[in-house]
Every structure is written in structure tokens, then in C-alpha cells.
Amino acid sequence: MSTLKTTPLIEVYKDYGGKTIDFGGWDLPVQFSSIKEEHQAVRERAGLFDVSHMGEFTVKGDRAESYLQKLVTNDVSKLKVGGAQYTAMCYEDGGTVDDLIIYKKADDDFLIVVNASNIEKDFEWMEKHLVDGVRLNNISDEIAQLAIQGPIxxxxLQKLTSTNLSEITFFKFQDDVEIEGAKVLVSRTGYTGEDGFEIYCQKSDAVMLWKKILEVGKADGVLPCGLGSRDTLRFEARLALYGQELTSEITPLEAGIGFAVKVDKDSDFFGKETLKLQKEEGLKRKIVGLEMIDKGIPRTGYEVFVGENQVGAITSGTQSPTLNKNVGLALVDIEFAPLNTIVEVQVRKKRLKAKVVKTPFYKRA
Structure with a gap:
């Protein structure tokens, strides 16, 4: 039997009431109090997540930028030092290898953050296409990552550092921030639809930082949060989840992250021709938001029908804690994608009515 991978915080989860599950081979907390309580804390105050299972690679060298330009869909040449960029990596046919964030530390030095379940696959893909003058390293085992998310x-976090955090604006970062004696990289990014920061630190500093942040945030109602609320939060904000909204069979355009696809950039990149055609000719299918009319929750994999024809499938779905409505994301044939289209979702043995609605389901004011 294979042993589950753990983060440096595995020993302190139980001190905060953490209930862990097997998440893609990792022993991670699904919740500490309750998913709804944690979700609400992030929407109204703040929550702290352990996201140390995420993968980190360094790409260094004189040709680092041109190498990345060949691999990813966004335009890396637009990235300035101290900036972060959301992008996707595609196969030749336009299917998605992964979605990721690139941090530019210097003209010849980039940090790449990838999804935990894709670390080995992504590294192999990037290594396969490595060019002279570029050094690629997987530093995932050296780095821990915490995310504090929410309006406060x-x-x-400002209580723990002399760095002026208001100067780190959205999708910017600083990599020499000192928090309680620990040198960390702080970026204004996240996966919840709220303001917040992601903190990249040495593994040895993770427990101390976790405890300190919860300690200074306790009076303000900051809660430790697990995977359950992370999923409901990202879902309401319509942030794609690899393996559901993005897969090797679903292109970034079909998934709705076209803003991260620059088919007009000078560099060729894997999948460019397919994505260019999809942009020019129009999509044959796309991911849309669904709100249930009949009572029932649309779950991942449930089939979507119009009449007797299956026209798509649910990629993610839940009862939205913020809206208190049963909603889902579904990959459907393009003719059924317009707003207010009525479809049926196969929930167990029943077909329940739903309508296509605007996304994101939630957007912060």
C-alpha cells in the first residue's frame, strides 16, 4: 500500500481540529470546523489554507523566457520583474497539460507553480522540451505554501511584517519579505475569488508561520480552512479546476480561460494552431454555468440532456454556500450555451430541469 504524501503541517492539523482525506495521494485536511463556516470566514473576514502540496519549478538561464513562450499560451514577454501571470500549458492538439502561474524574479529567473496532481507529468513535459541555455529544477520538496484569503x-498579515503589503498589488509579488524572521515570497494571488496572499516559504518555517498568522488573526475571526471550502470558494468565483474544467481533452478556450491564451504572440507554442482555429471558427462546445430549477445538486460527471439527446456533462457542482442555490458548471454543445437555455441534468434516476446562467456565480464587490 502506498504511503500518502504529507505537508510540513501534518502534525499540527489535529491541534486545530483538522479532518484529513486522501487527496490525489496527499493526506490533506478537508475541513477544520465546517466547510460552510470556513467558506463564510473567507468571504467575510479571512481564512488560512495549507497549499504546500502545490508544485514549484525554477526555470533559469539566458533562454528561459523564449523557452516558456514555446510552452505556454499566455505572452510571457509582457511579464515584468515582480509580476505574476496565469497561463496554461497545452499539448499539440490544444488539450491542456495544466494551468499554472509564472513568477518573474529576473530576466533569466522564473518560478513556475503547478497543480499538485500534475507535478511529475508537468516536469516530464517541460524536461522533454528543454533547450540549451535553460536550467529546469523541481524544488517542490523544498517549498511550503500558505494562502491567507479574504477581505481582511x-x-x-501586515501585523507580522514591516514590508508595506499594500504595495504588492494584484498579481504582483515580493520575494524578500520577512515575516517573524522567516524570509518568504509573498504574492497577491489566490484561488478563492477574494483578496489575499500566497506565501512561499522554506518547509522548516511553515508551522511557525501557520501558528503566528492564526494567532494574530484569532480576534478578527480568521479560521484555518481545508480543501472543502477551497473548492466551494473557487467554484463560486468560476476558477477552473484541473481534472474537471481543464483536462487533456478540454482546451483553455473551451474551459473559459481565453484571457490567458494569446494566439497573436510572435512565438509558436504547443496547441497554437488548434486554439487559433477555435478562435477564428468559433467553439463547438464550452463550459457554462447552470442553476437548478428543480430540486437537486448537479455533481461532477452527471449528464446534461436536451430532449433525448445528451448535450454535455457537469464538470463541477454544489450547493453554493454564498447564494444558497444549487449550481454547476457544465461542458455543453455550443448551441445550448446561450443564457437562459433550459436543459435537464440526470441526477441519479431523475432528469431535473436547470437553466444556463451567467458566471462567475460570485464576484466580490
């Missing part, structure tokens, strides 16, 4: 995230 800055206020709470």
Missing part, C-alpha cells in the same frame, strides 16, 4: 487578509 492584508490587515492581518
Amino acid at each position: 487578509a492584508e490587515e492581518v
